[in-house]
Amino acid sequence: MAKIGFIGLGNMGGPMVANLISAGHSVSVFDISAEAVSRAVGGGASAADSAVATAVGAEVIITMLPAGAHVRSVYVADDGVLDALEKGALVIDCSTIDVPTARDMIVEGEKRGLEMIDAPVSGGVGGAAAGTLTFMCGGTDSAFGRAEPILQAMGKNIFHAGAAGAGQSAKVCNNLMLAIQMIAVSEGFGLAEKLDLDAQKLFDIASTATSQCWAMTSYCPVPGPVPTSPANNDYAAGFTVAMMLKDLKLSQEAATTTGANTPLGAQATELFDAYAALGNEGLDFSAIIRHITGR
Numbered sequence: 001m002a003k004i005g006f007i008g009l010g011n012m013g014g015p016m017v018a019n020l021i022s023a024g025h026s027v028s029v030f031d032i033s034a035e036a037v038s039r040a041v042g043g044g045a046s047a048a049d050s051a052v053a054t055a056v057g058a059e060v061i062i063t064m065l066p067a068g069a070h071v072r073s074v075y076v077a078d079d080g081v082l083d084a085l086e087k088g089a090l091v092i093d094c095s096t097i098d099v100p101t102a103r104d105m106i107v108e109g110e111k112r113g114l115e116m117i118d119a120p121v122s123g124g125v126g127g128a129a130a131g132t133l134t135f136m137c138g139g140t141d142s143a144f145g146r147a148e149p150i151l152q153a154m155g156k157n158i159f160h161a162g163a164a165g166a167g168q169s170a171k172v173c174n175n176l177m178l179a180i181q182m183i184a185v186s187e188g189f190g191l192a193e194k195l196d197l198d199a200q201k202l203f204d205i206a207s208t209a210t211s212q213c214w215a216m217t218s219y220c221p222v223p224g225p226v227p228t229s230p231a232n233n234d235y236a237a238g239f240t241v242a243m244m245l246k247d248l249k250l251s252q253e254a255a256t257t258t259g260a261n262t263p264l265g266a267q268a269t270e271l272f273d274a275y276a277a278l279g280n281e282g283l284d285f286s287a288i289i290r291h292i293t294g295r
Helices: 013-022 034-042 051-055 068-076 099-111 124-130 141-151 166-194 199-206 241-258 263-280 285-293
Strands: 003-007 026-030 060-063 090-093 115-118 133-138 155-162
Touching: 003 013, 003 051, 013 026, 013 034, 013 124, 026 034, 026 051, 060 068, 068 099, 090 099, 090 141, 099 115, 099 166, 115 141, 115 166, 124 133, 133 141, 133 166, 141 155, 155 166, 166 199, 166 241, 166 263, 166 285, 241 263, 241 285, 263 285
Parallel strands: 003 026, 003 060, 060 090, 090 115, 133 155
Antiparallel strands: 115 133
8 A cells, every 4th residue: 555645635636535545545635725634634644734745755646736837836836746755756646737737747757756647537526436537647658557556546447548648638628528518418408498398308319319428318417317417406516617617728728739620619618608707617517508598
């Protein structure tokens, strides 16, 4: 079992720490929220006084942070985490950030004799709690090989997408497609309502027809057809509007940088941005159906 430092105990990080502890790892944690740290300590973690303190003596550092700027600050600011680690330590960044920052941080780690991967996740809060997350990893074969058994304590599907930054590339492409699919499903069910077609009937038909997709069959945005979907809990978040908007903006930054054509992605970004601006950032992203149908 490994000695792990974990930085970032939000909705995703907290459950991930709990699963690492359940797997027998020793975990030192830090977050700017004292309440989040207290919860983790109650589950068996030890509290560190700072992000850097989690790195002292750690074999592995895992971060789950909001954005690339936070990752840079934690890793390479004055007295950053990378400088506090012993050579040979493993660094796993599970944050969803821009590809250039992910690549830069891996280079910075390698300069210090560390192995590092970018490993953003998919699966939402439910997947984090259940230990069934999907990890999309970028980095060397050696770094991925060392990280995989650690990630298996928190996830069900662990993929090596390629070299540094490939994990972030896979995540931004996945969520671009997911956002578009959710909007399409919402439009379809909205039209069905106007046509007096029962939502359950449409679900029964479409879920076995050519429009079948995860956004409909596992996360249906209308109440009823999928009892576990947020639509049946007043759109309490598994993955918030704000988080989806962040990922869509990353997709559009990447599209601009690479010259990729993403017209539906651009429109999806505008729709989620408009819905978030109305004060709906904390709702589940499937609540976009309310914006589309005018509810």
